[in-house]
Amino acid sequence: MLARFTIVEVLGPVWWIGAVAFVVSLIATPIVRAVAYRLKIVDRPDDLLKPHARPTAYLGGVAMCVGLLAGLACYTASMPDLPDRWGDLMRDLSSAELRGLLLNPLWNLLAIAVSATLIMLVGLVDDIRGISPRQKVVGQIGAAAILLLGGVGLQIAKAIIGTFDLHVPDWALVSASILLCIFMVIATCNATNLLDGLDGLCGGVTGIIALGFLALAVDLATWHRFPGTDELRVGLCLAMAGAVLGFLPYNIPPASIFMGDAGSMLLGFFVAVMMALFCREGTARWLQAAGVIFALPILDTALAVVRRLLGRKSIFAGDRSHLYDQLVDRGMTVRQVVGLFYLLSVVAAVIGVVLAIVMQGRIAFAIYVVLLVIIWTIFYKMGMIMPEEHTPRAPSPEEGDEQNGS
Secondary structure (H helix, E strand, O other): OOOOOOOHHHHHOHHHHHHHHHHHHHHHHHHHHHHHHHOOOOEEEOOOOOOOOOEEEHHHHHHHHHHHHHOOOOOOOHOOHHHHHHHHHHHHHOOOOHHHHHHHHHHHHHHHHHHHHHHHHHHHHHHOOOOHHHHHHHHHHHHHHHHHHHOOOHHHHHHHHHHHOOOHHHHHHHHHHHHHHHHHHHHHHHHHHHHOOOOHHHHHHHHHHHHHHHHHHHHHHHOOOOHHHHHHHHHHEEEHHHHHHHHHHHOOOOOOOOOHHHHHHHHHHHHHHHHHHOOOOOOOHHHHHHHHHHHHHHHHHHHHHHHHHHOOOOOOOOOOOOHHHHHHHOOOOHHHHHHHHHHHHHHHHHHHHHHHHHHHHHHHHHHHHHHHHHHHHHHHOOOOOOOOOOOOOOOOOHHHHHHOOO
16 A cells, blocks of 8 residues: 655645744743743752752743744644634534544644643642642643543543454443543653653653654654544644754753753653554554653653662652663763663664554564563663662762753
C-alpha cells in the first residue's frame, strides 16, 4: 500500500508552527528570567539535592508554556477549513451533540490548551510557594478531567483491549479510559518532574521525545486515516518541540534559569496528551511506541522508586537514587551524564519509531519486553537497584553551576 501523502506534503504547510514556538520561547525566557530575579523567585542551593553554586531563577516553565500556546494559536489559524470547523463546533454545542463535539479538533485543542495552562500554573505555585505532593496530584487530576471533557483520552482502553480482540461494553471502555487517562497524566507529569535534576537534562530529553512523537505523527499523517487527529498530533508536536528548544539554550550547563515544576510538569503533560492521541487508531501499537520513546524518564523514575521502596523510604522522599545521580556519584561529570542521556533518548526514539512502522504490534511488544529485561539486568549488575549508604561526590567548582535544583 502506498502512502497518500509524502512527508514533505505533511510538514510543508505547518513546519513554521515549530519555528514560531521556538522564537517566542527564545524571547520569553530571558524576560521571565529577569522577572524571576527581580521578584526573587529563585532556587537556592543546599547540600544534597541542590548543589548548584548560586541562586538560579525559576519561571522557565512559563516561557515554554507561552511558546507552546503561541504555536497552538498558529496551528489553529492555519487550519484550511477553520470556518467549517467553527461552524461544526457551534452547532454541536447548541444541539448537545457529544460525539461530534468530542471529535472536533478545535474542541480537542481548546481542552489541551486550557489543561496545559492549568498544569503549568499548578507547578508555578509550587515553585513560588511550595505545595504538597497531594495538592499537585489534585491539580493533575483536574487537568486530566479537562482533557477528558475535551474528548482526549476516551479511547485509551479501546486501543489496549482491541489488541486482544475482546468484546467489552462501551460504558466499561469509557470508564477504564477515564481511569487510565488520569493515571497517565499523573505518571508522566511526575516522571518528567523527577528527571529534572541536572541542567539541560529534562528539557533536552523531552525535546528529543517530542521529535520522536513527531516522527510517529508524521508517519500516521501520510496515510491520513484520521483527518483532524493527524493534523492535531503533528501541530502539537511541532509546538512543543519548538517551545522546548527555545528554552534549552538558557538551561544547558551552566544554566541561567531552571524550568521548575511549572516546566517539568508541562512537559510530562504533553507526553500524556500525545499518548492519548496515539490511541485513536484503536490499537496499542502506537501507544507502545510512544511508551518506548518515553522510556528513559520511565526507567529513571522506576529505578528511583524501587530503590526507595527497598530502602524503606517514602517514594516521595528526595534522595540521590536516580540514574543520573548515581552516574554523577560514580565519577561522571554533569555534561557527560546529560550527553549520555541525550544519546540514550535518541536510541529509544529510533527503536520506538522504527519498530512501530516496520513490525506488527505483538512482535514489537515482545522485543520491548526483551530489551526491558536486558536493561534491568544491567542495572542489577552495576549495583544500581539495591540502596546503599554512601557519601555523594562533591561537584567541582567547574560543575557547581551545572546541577539543576529542581
